[in-house]
Amino acid sequence: MTIETRRQASALDNLDELAPLRAAFDLPEGVIYLDGNSLGALPFATGERVSNVVSAEWGRDLVKSWNSAGWMNLPKTVGARIAALIGADADEVVATDSTSVNLFKVVAAAARMRSGRHKIISEPGNFPTDLYMLEGLTSLLPNLELIILPRGEIAGAIDDNTAAIVLTHVHYVTAEMFDMKAMTKAAHAVGALAIWDLSHSAGAVEVNLGDAKADFAVGCGYKYLNGGPGAPAFVYVAKRHHGVAVQPLSGWHGHKRPFDFIDAYEAASGVDQFLCGTPGIIGMAALDESLKIFDRTSMKALRAKSVALCKLFIELVERDCAGYGLSLVGLRDMDVRGSHVSFRHSHGYEVMKALIHAGVIGDFRAPDHIRFGFTPLYVGFADVWDAVQCLKGILQEETYKDPEFAVRDAVT
Numbered sequence: 548m549t550i551e552t553r554r555q556a557s558a559l560d561n562l563d564e565l566a567p568l569r570a571a572f573d574l575p576e577g578v579i580y581l582d583g584n585s586l587g588a589l590p591f592a593t594g595e596r597v598s599n600v601v602s603a604e605w606g607r608d609l610v611k612s613w614n615s616a617g618w619m620n621l622p623k624t625v626g627a628r629i630a631a632l633i634g635a636d637a638d639e640v641v642a643t644d645s646t647s648v649n650l651f652k653v654v655a656a657a658a659r660m661r662s663g664r665h666k667i668i669s670e671p672g673n674f675p676t677d678l679y680m681l682e683g684l685t686s687l688l689p690n691l692e693l694i695i696l697p698r699g700e701i702a703g704a705i706d707d708n709t710a711a712i713v714l715t716h717v718h719y720v721t722a723e724m725f726d727m728k729a730m731t732k733a734a735h736a737v738g739a740l741a742i743w744d745l746s747h748s749a750g751a752v753e754v755n756l757g758d759a760k761a762d763f764a765v766g767c768g769y770k771y772l773n774g775g776p777g778a779p780a781f782v783y784v785a786k787r788h789h790g791v792a793v794q795p796l797s798g799w800h801g802h803k804r805p806f807d808f809i810d811a812y813e814a815a816s817g818v819d820q821f822l823c824g825t826p827g828i829i830g831m832a833a834l835d836e837s838l839k840i841f842d843r844t845s846m847k848a849l850r851a852k853s854v855a856l857c858k859l860f861i862e863l864v865e866r867d868c869a870g871y872g873l874s875l876v877g878l879r880d881m882d883v884r885g886s887h888v889s890f891r892h893s894h895g896y897e898v899m900k901a902l903i904h905a906g907v908i909g910d911f912r913a914p915d916h917i918r919f920g921f922t923p924l925y926v927g928f929a930d931v932w933d934a935v936q937c938l939k940g941i942l943q944e945e946t947y948k949d950p951e952f953a954v955r956d957a958v959t
């Protein structure tokens with residue numbers, strides 16, 4: 548598939564069965580949004596849902612809504628929707644807390660299940676919060692040591708002293724994707740547990756936690772799931788571990804009978820033990836609403852479009868922006884890539900600021916990566932064409948050298 552003209556790119560949009568889903572999103576005019584892997588776009592239905600939760604459920608029905616509006620069950624209702632996207636059973640996932648906190652819970656639970664073992668293995672350059680949370684947890688549990696190894700060395704290093712491997716399925720910069728099934732198998736072969744972070748996978752690539760026999764997983768609600776800034780995250784616990792895996796943040800929502808109000812903690816027997824305190828219902832409702840959009844398609848169809856978008860983007864950048872100092876990050880083979888693409892450029896920060904100024908929104912990841920996310924629900928092939936032409940113009944005319952683009956923002 549070589550695209551020579553914008554008309555050809557538009558023709559691909561006309562053939563795209565997923566193209567109508569874009570109308571579900573309130574995207575601003577004149578913007579090409581390639582940052583849905585950082586903050587998913589706003590679905591039209593979210594505003595109405597949130598407004599109803601606030602004015603009717605909270606304002607009018609008040610505390611009754613915990614029962615009448617299903618608030619109490621929302622972490623499970625939302626969890627079931629996410630489960631359908633990641634190859635899990637409905638009762639294996641709950642929406643709760645942040646990815647960071649959920650990672651702490653599952654690794655702590657895994658460490659307890661393998662208390663005779665002393666190693667937790669992860670990789671350098673993993674998403675920072677994952678490594679930070681592992682540092683925090685291992686500093687609390689002196690018997691546990693965090694071992695950081697390059698991905699090529701991990702499988703060979705898992706031994707009978709390893710409690711768990713903690714890996715991010717799709718890397719947040721390079722987009723490189725682990726073979727989840729093979730790595731999980733390598734862990735299980737010596738009795739270790741496999742914990743997966745799906746933040747850049749859920750809603751973007753096909754994931755089958757059940758088939759991979761993954762033990763635990765966590766992931767974000769505000770990226771490809773479009774739940775909104777700071778949306779609840781999710782946690783998956785394989786059914787065979789229910790009642791066995793117990794996480795230590797023993798808040799009342801993880802209690803077997805929270806409304807008995809008894810002094811002693813009794814762990815709930817299902818994945819709800821991984822809940823902690825009272826959930827933010829407004830954010831939970833927003834995520835519930837955005838997930839409904841996935842009912843209109845399949846992960847298979849979304850993945851096929853995502854692969855086509857990423858492939859086209861890489862191809863056009865390498866053809867049309869050749870000679871301007873860009874180099875692709877990660878492998879070219881889409882079988883081992885997620886749904887975003889990063890390029891390195893010595894003035895990456897300035898180039899991205901110039902792109903955003905021109906209406907093409909991606910992001911910058913230190914030290915020199917410009918990153919573009921392709922959310923197949925609302926990005927089209929003509930968008931890819933336009934984004935590349937915009938990038939080419941900025942590099943050719945060197946508009947990124949304007950001093951205003953060198954000013955660093957707090958959030959990149």
Ligand SMILES: *Cc1c(COP(=O)(O)O)cnc(C)c1O
Binds near residue numbers: 647715719780
């Ligand atoms: C985005 C992301 C997170 C975010 O964690 P929060 O606690 O929600 O801020 C964690 N891990 C990975 C791999 C991510 O990509």
